[in-house]
Amino acid sequence: MSGEIENGDWPTFGWVDDIRPALAEAVANGKPAAFATLYRVEGSAPRGPGAQMLFTLRDDGDVRATGYFSGDCIEGDVAHHAAQVVADGEPRRLHYGLGSPWIDIRLRCGGALYILLERVESDDAAVAELLRHARERRPCIWESDGKTRAVRDASGPLLTYSEDPLQIARRYDPPRRLIVSGGDPGALAAAQLGALGQFETILVRPQGPQAPPPFAVAQYLRSAPASALQDLGVDRWTGYLGATHEDEHDLGGCLTALRGGAGYVGMIGAKSRAQGRLKALEALGATKEELDRLHLSPGIPGLGKSPWEVATGIVAEIMQALNPAHERA
Template identity: 70%
Template structure:
């Protein structure tokens, strides 16, 4: 998520870190600024981003990227025009483009739809409400007629031509819930937050004061009690990292039973049989237990907290990615 004080700076394009335009859209509309939404709807040949990638502009900030510096400045220029007159644009870069002075280093061609999102847009409000309620949906648009539709199992992007209309799927934001308070658990929470996950850190009996992580929601209490309140879905990962079974087993059981996209417990491999037996005794099915990651992460990265965190987060991204990138 781009912070409020980060502006679109071509010298330091931190805006490209964000892969979800909804947080910036919410901020722009709340501040009384309409936005220009750019959607990459067709790619020919090689390109850094695939169809469905998006950028957002509100006259002050930008979010997302398409090419890594080849066309972003020109898209921003057209976005300013869309914000000014409200008319959508269809942009074509690369092979066959009318702009011979803009070349793509990777070859190929990119096709982009630019549309204005007004302050009173019912579709924009529905899009943001679905995100808050963690419901998948489709943004359906021809550049002028904007609608939000139910879209649980739709591809990431689909389109019809002549006239052009695109449908872009939005899933709930990826979320990681970590229980624990040792350096490894803290490193995992901090790294996930920086990687654009909604991140919650649960510490049974933890400190009463605030956590040192501004982007991490800190909650004191038992995972088994907190997870039903937070809610778990297939876009959620849960990692039990207290190293205490009486804390982590209940959280894992709830996450498995409610369809979390990734569930893990940190600990020595020698503890796995006892943990599996305890979960089975508590009612976990064989199918649920098969989805549990014990001693999670990528082997060979090292044992230091950041090394362990990188390995686990990579495994989480891999597990959640097929849900996000069906296309």
């Protein structure tokens, strides 16, 4: 059992922030996994408390990693301990940086990280509950002491913990979701950037081609945006971007998203069209509070007008709006 990270020279595993899809894959494969939670940080660090990693063992003994803690300072060592946790089932508490017993492992940021490693089985009831809450788009709290786990309906801080004995409580929100309606280069650029940015991305193109888009999305729908949003359901962890440039589609989609409490609602279009669109939405029954949440001509000014430049500014704005640091619960 080598404990080496698969493709460790190119740590693209650190692009993933939400470990639940990897956990669902481990469950589907019937494999145990090592679940790592950063529960305490002292000083500076790339990630804050609540960051997580998941480790599964390959048949050759290498470790498949998902997530990151330190920008490649400690991930290899955590993977080594994770392989041991999967093998013997005993949880481990790891301490890196200031005051650590492993003086040969340095953190470039100069802080200290405290991590709980625990083995989770593919048939663990708490894991099943965690994944069910994600599918049903309901927030929950994962509680664990390293051996006993439970999931309960709740919201609250991202992570709390108590020492002696260690007990952590980690909040999970529904996966961030981006719904883009449209089929021009700008809409497609926004959808692809959303997918690359780890959004559960859904592309809606009314009466669009039968063939799916030439890049991966969670779903491709050919219905009208308002109908698609009603079927999908909208919540505050959802961003919606109307980019068909047809008011019959974009206005209906935006109104449905606003009434559903979407965390971000935007509509691409010239500023000269803004007042007319606001009046049209008001005539459809939109309230002042709803219209105040609407982003017309969305994005970050000054990036440029090419599809990728416009999409980059819009997706950045959506990321900021759906960031847990801006939570409203």
